[in-house]
Amino acid sequence: xxxxxxxxxxxxxxxxxxxxxxxxxxxxxxxxxxxxxxxxxxxxxxxxxxxxxxxxxxxxxxxxxxxxxxxxxxxxxxxxxxxxxxxxxxxxxxxxxxxxxxxxxxxxxxxxxxxxxxxxxxxxxxxxxxxxxxxxxxxxxxxxxxxxxxxxxxxxxxxxxxxxxxxxxxxxxxxxxxxxxxxxxxxxxxxxxxxxxxxxxxxxxxxxxxxxxxxxxxxxxxxxxxxxxxxxxxxxxxxxxxxxxxxxxxxxxxxxxxxxxxxxxxxxxxxxxxxxxxxxxxxxxxxxxxxxxxxxxxxxxxxxxxxxxxxxxxxxxxxxxxxxxxxxxxxxxxxxxxxxxxxxxxxxxxxxxxxxxxxxxxxxxxxxxxxxxxxxxxxxxxxxxxxxxxxxxxxxxxxxxxxxxxxxxxxxxxxxxxxxxxxxxxxxxxxxxxxxxxxxxxxxxxxxxxxxxxxxxxxxxxxxxxxxxxxxxxxxxxxxxxxxxxxxxxxxxxxxxxxx
Numbered sequence: 001x002x003x004x005x006x007x008x009x010x011x012x013x014x015x016x017x018x019x020x021x022x023x024x025x026x027x028x029x030x031x032x033x034x035x036x037x038x039x040x041x042x043x044x045x046x047x048x049x050x051x052x053x054x055x056x057x058x059x060x061x062x063x064x065x066x067x068x069x070x071x072x073x074x075x076x077x078x079x080x081x082x083x084x085x086x087x088x089x090x091x092x093x094x095x096x097x098x099x100x101x102x103x104x105x106x107x108x109x110x111x112x113x114x115x116x117x118x119x120x121x122x123x124x125x126x127x128x129x130x131x132x133x134x135x136x137x138x139x140x141x142x143x144x145x146x147x148x149x150x151x152x153x154x155x156x157x158x159x160x161x162x163x164x165x166x167x168x169x170x171x172x173x174x175x176x177x178x179x180x181x182x183x184x185x186x187x188x189x190x191x192x193x194x195x196x197x198x199x200x201x202x203x204x205x206x207x208x209x210x211x212x213x214x215x216x217x218x219x220x221x222x223x224x225x226x227x228x229x230x231x232x233x234x235x236x237x238x239x240x241x242x243x244x245x246x247x248x249x250x251x252x253x254x255x256x257x258x259x260x261x262x263x264x265x266x267x268x269x270x271x272x273x274x275x276x277x278x279x280x281x282x283x284x285x286x287x288x289x290x291x292x293x294x295x296x297x298x299x300x301x302x303x304x305x306x307x308x309x310x311x312x313x314x315x316x317x318x319x320x321x322x323x324x325x326x327x328x329x330x331x332x333x334x335x336x337x338x339x340x341x342x343x344x345x346x347x348x349x350x351x352x353x354x355x356x357x358x359x360x361x362x363x364x365x366x367x368x369x370x371x372x373x374x375x376x377x378x379x380x381x382x383x384x385x386x387x388x389x390x391x392x393x394x395x396x397x398x399x400x401x402x403x404x405x406x407x408x409x410x411x412x413x414x415x416x417x418x419x420x421x422x423x424x425x426x427x428x429x430x431x432x433x434x435x436x437x438x439x440x441x442x443x444x445x446x447x448x449x450x451x452x453x454x455x456x457x458x459x460x461x462x463x464x465x466x467x468x469x470x471x472x473x474x475x476x477x478x479x480x481x482x483x484x485x486x487x488x489x490x491x492x493x494x495x496x497x498x499x500x
Contacts, residue, residue, distance in 0.1 A: 085171030213247025267454030402492025
């Protein structure tokens, strides 16, 4: 295990969001690059790195990279020269040894989103900072009982999270099932969005876009715009879908085909649920079965109203009609050829733990709020030129406070079960993410949740509330909870939790 040195591990103080606009000059095509067409090409999937003999050794390099996105030459960020980064395929009980090399001009780190691993030392420690030119050796030990499912990795250095993710730093993690499910094909679909300036650099955002949560003009699947997926009639495919957008909500639909949901995030249902649409807030994942019928269908995201700040900004909307108010075509699904044999039934999955029948050791309320005249969660002195950092900056708070890495907001007893009421007093939805420990939904908008639902990103609607329970098992240490509209997290809507 590499020691935490003073140079490459710094507790996060005030850090300003660095500008992303990386010019194309001096950038090279990465070795894993391939031209990304303006729609119609077959879906490409990231390289897959498989664990062996109980471990996976990975070297990730975060760097500026020249790519071809939707017919445009683009200067983006990437892991190992690909967009998304490589998919990490592991088993419960595996150890992931991951070295992150930072070739960016700004500090970064890595969060393994949704994995139930230690938050301390060189594991999923959100307080690590890796300086430009440095490397850091992470080590993640998965429990033998770790739930199979769809997870992902992305940067989490406070103040630059939204910028770095928006520019292209993300990749999938798959924890495999003990026994393979009866499907004919498995796919990984990482959905992201990005906006490009005329010179191909990642577009700067306005203070209003930052406060609303940015949504890119290009919506991509595995770095492609409207790729084509193919299947034979009756073929059952398994799509592992990740919402890697910075702020965009996805309401996924594939009309004309049969859809069944295996689960969301780390949660797994005992039996697949037939669905017409699947709602993924930023950070959510879906494990989806697609049984092909016939013809051509469009995978699209439909309109989602996540609120706005109109009344808070003098009654005006933030500019023209927002992208999330329109349907967006994501991919084309073509069904043709000789029909496949009907797939075997999906075996019944183990029932997830139900905390509703267990003793609650503490109850808390977390209030997510927005208001005028606040200060962001970043230190203005460290970056006084950052847009929107003046005295009238919108405040994004939890229980009236912006994030401070020196202040522990919640102290939890190890092994306890807590019930949290997540209240939202603002006119915008906030998807709330807790690192390390998943949350069981107990109540939404005052109504009980009848089934067992486990997620690590839970949407809290505008002017609404959600009640969850959390079992703080296995680990101690400090970690964070925050809004997964990542601009809001960078602006202070995050808290520090310590389990001891």
